[in-house]
Amino acid sequence: MKTRYALAFAFVLSAVVPASSQTEAGVTVYGAFSSQPNGIAIACVLNCPIGADHVNAGVGIEGLISHSFANLHLASLSIELPVLAIPDRGTNSPGASFSTLAVTPDLRLNIVPHAPITPFLSAGGGIVHFSGNTPSATKGAVAFGGGVDMKTAVPLLNVRIAVKDLVTPWPSILPKSGVMNNVLVGGGVVLRF
Numbered sequence: 001m002k003t004r005y006a007l008a009f010a011f012v013l014s015a016v017v018p019a020s021s022q023t024e025a026g027v028t029v030y031g032a033f034s035s036q037p038n039g040i041a042i043a044c045v046l047n048c049p050i051g052a053d054h055v056n057a058g059v060g061i062e063g064l065i066s067h068s069f070a071n072l073h074l075a076s077l078s079i080e081l082p083v084l085a086i087p088d089r090g091t092n093s094p095g096a097s098f099s100t101l102a103v104t105p106d107l108r109l110n111i112v113p114h115a116p117i118t119p120f121l122s123a124g125g126g127i128v129h130f131s132g133n134t135p136s137a138t139k140g141a142v143a144f145g146g147g148v149d150m151k152t153a154v155p156l157l158n159v160r161i162a163v164k165d166l167v168t169p170w171p172s173i174l175p176k177s178g179v180m181n182n183v184l185v186g187g188g189v190v191l192r193f
Contacts, residue, residue, distance in 0.1 A: 022067075022078075022192055022193075023065070023192070024064075024065065024078070024191065024192050024193075025063075025191050026063070026158075026160060026188055026189060026191065028186050028187065029059065029062075029186050030061070030086075030162075030164070031058075032089070032183070033183045033185075034181065035180055036055065054092040055089055056090040059086070060086035060184055060186075061085055062085075062184075062188075064080055066081070066108060067079055068113075071113065074112060075112070075113070077108070077109060077110075079108075082102075082103075084102045086101075088132070091174070093173075098132035100129070100166075100171075100182070102126065102141055102143070103126045104128075104141055104166070106122045106144075108121070117149070119147070120146060120147060120148070120149065121144075121146045123143070123144040123145075124143055124144075125140065125141065125143070126143075127139065127141060128140070128166070128169075134173035135172050139169045145162060147163060148160070156191055156193060158189065158192065160187060160190050161187045162184075163183070165184070166182040167181055168182060
């Protein structure tokens with residue numbers, strides 16, 4: 001009787017956890033588009049600074065490493081460490097710009113991970129650092145998104161198309177409370193080993 005339970009447990013475990021886990025490393029280049037700070041109110045009487053009220057589109061680059069820890073054959077789960085940099089985001093205020101660096105570890109759900117085209121969803125949270133000609137600040141951030149990985153003729157190399165929303169506080173160059181949505185749309189390559 002105990003042998004039957006042990007065999008059933010081993011069968012279930014082999015169906016959930018792959019015999020060999022998979023690690024990925026990749027680079028994605030994004031177009032970055034941010035929500036705009038409508039309704040900025042600046043309270044001052046004399047020598048008021050001119051505040052920016054528009055964030056320009058920019059280009060971001062993300063490097064990532066991930067490790068798959070569960071595989072149900074129809075879906076797999078990975079833990080991922082993306083590092084995203086969006087340099088020199090301009091505003092409509094002359095000379096006012098900022099850069100963004102975000103580290104947001106997340107969980108990624110891959111659907112049909114062994115198929116030629118693999119859709120995925122991801123969500124996580126971490127930190128964002130703003131710098132530039134504004135006081136530097138490090139704050140919390142969350143990110144969620146999705147996309148597809150497509151196998152290529154080169155073994156172990158995939159092409160990735162992804163959309164992500166990096167939700168952050170407003171940088172201090174924009175006197176606004178609440179959150180800023182940074183929508184990222186792009187593509188890149190992923191090496192699986």
